[in-house]
Amino acid sequence: MDENFPRPVLDSDSRPFWEGLQRHELWIQYCSLCHQHIFYPRSICPYCFSDDLVWKQSHGRGTIYSYTVVHTAFGPFAEETPYVVALVALDEGVRMMTRIVGVPDDIEIGRKVVVTFADLAEDLTLPYFRLDVG
Numbered sequence: 132m133d134e135n136f137p138r139p140v141l142d143s144d145s146r147p148f149w150e151g152l153q154r155h156e157l158w159i160q161y162c163s164l165c166h167q168h169i170f171y172p173r174s175i176c177p178y179c180f181s182d183d184l185v186w187k188q189s190h191g192r193g194t195i196y197s198y199t200v201v202h203t204a205f206g207p208f209a210e211e212t213p214y215v216v217a218l219v220a221l222d223e224g225v226r227m228m229t230r231i232v233g234v235p236d237d238i239e240i241g242r243k244v245v246v247t248f249a250d251l252a253e254d255l256t257l258p259y260f261r262l263d264v265g
C-alpha cells in the first residue's frame with residue numbers, strides 16, 4: 132500500500148475504534164442511558180445527547196443494507212477495481228460503510244456478512260466484510 136494512503140485521524144472519540152481494528156477486533160460505542168449502539172464514534176449520544184458512552188466489542192456480523200460495484204476509481208484504490216462498496220447493517224443496529232471483499236457473483240441486499248480485517252499498513256487496519264457462507 133503506498134505511503135500516500137489517506138490515514139484516519141485518531142482523536143479521543145475514535146481512538147478505541149482504530150486501536151481495536153489493529154487487534155482485529157471491531158468495537159463500537161454504546162449509550163448507557165438509552166441503550167443504543169452508536170457508529171461512527173463521537174462524544175455525545177445522537178439519540179439522547181448523553182455523554183455516558185461506553186465501548187463494546189461487536190460480534191462483527193450483519194447484513195448488506197445496500198451496495199454498489201465500483202468499476203472505475205481514482206487514487207489509492209484505482210488498481211483494485213472492480214470492488215464492492217456496501218452499507219452493512221450490523222446485528223447491533225448500526226450501519227457502516229465498508230468493502231465486501233472479492234466481487235461475489237451472488238451478492239445481494241440482505242445477504243449475511245461477517246467482518247474481516249484488512250491490514251493496509253502497519254498502522255492502518257480497516258474493517259471489511261465478506262459473505263457469510265457458514
Ligand SMILES: [Zn+2]
Binds near residue numbers: 163
Ligand atoms: Zn443515548
